[in-house]
Amino acid sequence: MRTNYVYDFADGDMDMKDLLGGKGANLAEMTRLGLPVPPGFTITTEACRFYLERGTTPPELDAEVDLHLRRVEQAIGRRLGDPGDPLLVSVRSGGRFSMPGMMETVLDIGLTDVTVAGLAAHGGERFAWDCYRRLISMYGSTVTGIPGTEFEGALEALRRERGVATDPELSAADLRELVGAYKKIFHAHTGTDFPQDPAEQLRDAVLAVFRSWNTERARVYRNAEHIPDDLGTAVNVMAMVYGNRGTRCGTGVAFTRDPATGARGVYGDYLPNAQGEDVVAGIRDALPLQELERLDGACYARLVEIMGVLERRYRDLCDIEFTIEDGRLWMLQTRVGKRTAAAAFIIAAQLVDEGVIDLDQALRRVDGAALAQLMFPRFDLEGAPEPIATGVAASPGAASGRAVFDSHRAVEAAGRGEPVILVRRETNPDDLPGMLAARGILTSRGGKTSHAAVVARGMGRTCVCGAAELDVDTAGGLLRSGPVTVREGDMISVDGITGKVYLGELPVTPSPVVRYFEGDLDAAAGPLVHAVSRLVAHADATRRLDVQANADTPEDAARARGFGAAGVGLCRTEHMFLGERRVLVERLILAESEEEVAAALAELLPLQREDFTGILAAMDGLPVTIRLIDPPLHEFLPPLEELLAASTDRDRALLAAVRRMHESNPMLGLRGVRLGLAVPGLFAMQVRAIGEAAAARVREGGDPRPEIMVPLVGDVRELALVRAEAERVLAGIPGAPPIPVGTMIEVPRAALTAGDIAAEAEFFSFGTNDLTQMAWGLSRDDAESSFLPQYLRLGVFATSPFESIDERGVGRLVELAVQEGRAARPGLRVGVCGEHGGDPASIHFFHRAGLDYVSCSPYRLPVARLEAGRAALPPAG
Ligand code: PEP
Ligand code: MG
Numbered sequence: 102m103r104t105n106y107v108y109d110f111a112d113g114d115m116d117m118k119d120l121l122g123g124k125g126a127n128l129a130e131m132t133r134l135g136l137p138v139p140p141g142f143t144i145t146t147e148a149c150r151f152y153l154e155r156g157t158t159p160p161e162l163d164a165e166v167d168l169h170l171r172r173v174e175q176a177i178g179r180r181l182g183d184p185g186d187p188l189l190v191s192v193r194s195g196g197r198f199s200m201p202g203m204m205e206t207v208l209d210i211g212l213t214d215v216t217v218a219g220l221a222a223h224g225g226e227r228f229a230w231d232c233y234r235r236l237i238s239m240y241g242s243t244v245t246g247i248p249g250t251e252f253e254g255a256l257e258a259l260r261r262e263r264g265v266a267t268d269p270e271l272s273a274a275d276l277r278e279l280v281g282a283y284k285k286i287f288h289a290h291t292g293t294d295f296p297q298d299p300a301e302q303l304r305d306a307v308l309a310v311f312r313s314w315n316t317e318r319a320r321v322y323r324n325a326e327h328i329p330d331d332l333g334t335a336v337n338v339m340a341m342v343y344g345n346r347g348t349r350c351g352t353g354v355a356f357t358r359d360p361a362t363g364a365r366g367v368y369g370d371y372l373p374n375a376q377g378e379d380v381v382a383g384i385r386d387a388l389p390l391q392e393l394e395r396l397d398g399a400c401y402a403r404l405v406e407i408m409g410v411l412e413r414r415y416r417d418l419c420d421i422e423f424t425i426e427d428g429r430l431w432m433l434q435t436r437v438g439k440r441t442a443a444a445a446f447i448i449a450a451q452l453v454d455e456g457v458i459d460l461d462q463a464l465r466r467v468d469g470a471a472l473a474q475l476m477f478p479r480f481d482l483e484g485a486p487e488p489i490a491t492g493v494a495a496s497p498g499a500a501s502g503r504a505v506f507d508s509h510r511a512v513e514a515a516g517r518g519e520p521v522i523l524v525r526r527e528t529n530p531d532d533l534p535g536m537l538a539a540r541g542i543l544t545s546r547g548g549k550t551s552h553a554a555v556v557a558r559g560m561g562r563t564c565v566c567g568a569a570e571l572d573v574d575t576a577g578g579l580l581r582s583g584p585v586t587v588r589e590g591d592m593i594s595v596d597g598i599t600g601k602v603y604l605g606e607l608p609v610t611p612s613p614v615v616r617y618f619e620g621d622l623d624a625a626a627g628p629l630v631h632a633v634s635r636l637v638a639h640a641d642a643t644r645r646l647d648v649q650a651n652a653d654t655p656e657d658a659a660r661a662r663g664f665g666a667a668g669v670g671l672c673r674t675e676h677m678f679l680g681e682r683r684v685l686v687e688r689l690i691l692a693e694s695e696e697e698v699a700a701a702l703a704e705l706l707p708l709q710r711e712d713f714t715g716i717l718a719a720m721d722g723l724p725v726t727i728r729l730i731d732p733p734l735h736e737f738l739p740p741l742e743e744l745l746a747a748s749t750d751r752d753r754a755l756l757a758a759v760r761r762m763h764e765s766n767p768m769l770g771l772r773g774v775r776l777g778l779a780v781p782g783l784f785a786m787q788v789r790a791i792g793e794a795a796a797a798r799v800r801e802g803g804d805p806r807p808e809i810m811v812p813l814v815g816d817v818r819e820l821a822l823v824r825a826e827a828e829r830v831l832a833g834i835p836g837a838p839p840i841p842v843g844t845m846i847e848v849p850r851a852a853l854t855a856g857d858i859a860a861e862a863e864f865f866s867f868g869t870n871d872l873t874q875m876a877w878g879l880s881r882d883d884a885e886s887s888f889l890p891q892y893l894r895l896g897v898f899a900t901s902p903f904e905s906i907d908e909r910g911v912g913r914l915v916e917l918a919v920q921e922g923r924a925a926r927p928g929l930r931v932g933v934c935g936e937h938g939g940d941p942a943s944i945h946f947f948h949r950a951g952l953d954y955v956s957c958s959p960y961r962l963p964v965a966r967l968e969a970g971r972a973a974l975p976p977a978g
Pocket of ligand 1: 671673731847867868869870871872934935936
């Protein structure tokens with residue numbers, strides 16, 4: 102019979118999780134499948150919400166519960182409160198989403214001073230008194246809020262008095278005495294006797310479970326897991342079966358496959374003569390589940406058979422709780438089991454091989470976050486020391502090496518074959534050689550989109566940044582963290598997954614998945630690599646978005662190709678002005694005449710041509726989007742502190758230049774297209790280098806496909822000026838292929854005037870790092886290490902807007918620009934090259950917004966391919 106607030110297990114199914122909670126829906130499903138589930142019923146989440154909103158239960162609830170209780174009594178042939186052979190029931194919580202251990206359970210409801218004798222007559226004195234004392238303590242703490250420690254204290258005192266170490270050594274008389282002590286505790290706290298009416302016990306336990314939805318720990322858990330607060334919990338009432346009634350009884354947990362590796366087989370634990378809570382509490386060591394075959398072959402065979410039934414029904418790994426009572430198997434719970442990232446891939450692929458699910462379903466069951474986890478080397482943390490600091494986990498991985506506080510010395514040390522961790526207060530483009538040479542990068546300032554973080558992710562280097570506890574003294578060649586001092590050359594370890602920093606060297610294991618993408622292992626190398634290759638291939642076949650790479654060097658471009666890039670979506674050109682070329686930039690800045698400017702640019706030209714030739718060769722046949730120089734020129738000058746002690750004329754001139762070019766907000770200053778227009782000839786030199794490199798590649802028989810991208814455009818006139826000049830320059834290069842000119846959309850005004858800008862742009866690429874920074878008015882270099890953590894705690898941000906695109910704000914700018922850009926120029930190609938291009942949630946957004954491609958750092962490519970595929974899957978049917 103269908104009722105409003107209570108459903109018999111026989112009346113529900115696995116799709117009713119909203120109403121019956123996960124546990125209730127799965128119990129109903131098992132009942133429907135004819136599996137041995139003790140009779141019972143579920144009180145709906147709706148009843149819980151009613152109670153939490155109004156402080157009273159729905160008027161029909163008591164009658165409905167009574168009705169369903171009678172059905173349970175009939176099914177099992179025992180009555181609640183029957184002095185001769187009492188029915189006992191369990192009351193358990195179970196919301197829509199699993200919240201393990203966060204809410205309440207009360208077992209053995211129905212025991213009173215009278216019924217305890219009836220239970221003893223069927224199960225023995227010791228068993229009956231043991232159940233009664235469990236009820237009083239669980240009811241006492243759950244329903245009336247008596248601290249659990251009071252009951253534990255009484256139990257411990259009794260054990261001491263009897264001189265025994267464990268509960269099973271206590272006799273029936275001991276437990277009877279303990280019940281007396283528990284009742285006194287109950288009376289002392291509540292001023293009333295322990296209730297002797299089983300119906301009252303049941304009603305109160307149900308209400309206590311409802312209320313447990315709102316305990317502090319449950320709220321904290323939901324907040325952390327992003328579970329809505331207004332769902333409420335269902336309550337499952339089930340006839341008790343006893344795993345603790347003798348040696349032919351027991352209780353256990355089982356997995357249909359190994360949740361750590363995905364290997365097929367029988368996995369789990371079994372504890373003879375015990376109740377479920379004993380397994381969880383680890384009171385005794387459980388036996389491996391295989392032992393059950395020896396102890397009770399029939400139950401074991403039935404369990405294995407049921408595991409097969411559940412796997413076929415759920416088409417997935419299931420975990421199970423069961424009890425055996427006098428040789429009879431009972432199923433108490435099942436659900437789709439949690440698993441490690443590796444097992445998620447392996448199981449999904451196995452189920453495809455077994456014909457249980459199709460590839461689309463398999464792709465739904467894995468995600469980019471799991472794949473990303475599998476791509477990092479990891480520390481083996483067993484026996485690891487306490488961390489000395491924690492910062493922002495900016496680029497994942499695990500790296501140990503000698504702390505080096507200077508980029509040049511890092512290069513030297515790496516050249517001697519030493520493992521290096523480059524430690525800086527913050528990094529700047531000048532640190533690039535040291536960053537490349539280092540295994541890991543550690544800074545005490547900056548967030549996830551700081552220079553160190555962006556560059557490190559691009560290079561696949563482990564990076565922890567913004568570790569504010571660290572006092573980094575680069576001049577002194579040391580860092581301090583509380584009492585710990587690390588000097589140059591000392592070994593340290595940085596964990597880019599957790600953001601933790603350790604003293605000393607920790608052992609690491611490389612990722613087989615990366616070795617596969619690098620061509621070092623083939624797809625048959627093992628079940629994990631096989632599964633990943635298969636699911637990424639299916640994602641490739643499914644996705645609409647192209648996936649390109651952010652790559653600045655031929656080496657990065659070559660690696661990106663191996664990782665499946667369909668081109669370079671962003672080649673930043675700024676690092677090409679570093680190293681020995683800095684002298685030329687300084688000459689450019691110090692130039693006092695047009696001739697001097699032209700001379701400096703003329704020297705840069707062949708160097709740039711060489712840069713572009715290399716990257717075009719590595720990406721032959723695929724697009725390479727080269728962005729003209731973006732950061733302010735003074736970033737290439739020595740730091741002010743170094744110049745203050747200026748001794749030469751040149752230093753003094755540089756010092757004057759640094760002072761002259763100082764800006765209060767350099768991020769909003771003379772950079773990108775503004776710099777290109779302010780320094781005549783600079784962009785033209787880059788365009789010429791691109792054109793000449795392409796022409797040279799064509800002569801060599803290559804297929805170069807460069808594109809020119811203009812940064813920081815806010816108005817169409819800026820772009821029109823640069824484009825006209827670029828076309829003039831390119832027209833004068835014999836043999837150059839056609840080279841499209843497009844723009845970044847990274848200034849909010851550009852997004853808002855995208856229709857105008859499209860008239861001059863052959864493509865758009867969203868620079869969502871700057872777009873986020875400028876739309877929010879939030880410094881990308883500082884926010885994450887200053888107030889952002891507080892904002893996350895306060896719930897202003899669910900995730901950092903620099904990590905996952907802010908759909909409501911920045912996302913609207915993106916959508917608007919796509920629409921107006923394409924309205925003005927039908928077929929306009931649109932992509933994204935900010936860090937969001939490699940973020941799973943953002944990729945789904947870019948798919949929906951109709952972008953043509955995402956571009957991300959090479960190591961992120963497999964994740965982006967997988968998520969772009971997932972984004973294009975049809976809705977699950
Ligand atoms: C961006 O702003 O998103 C971008 C890709 O450019 P950069 O990170 O180099 O400023
Ligand atoms: Mg930018």
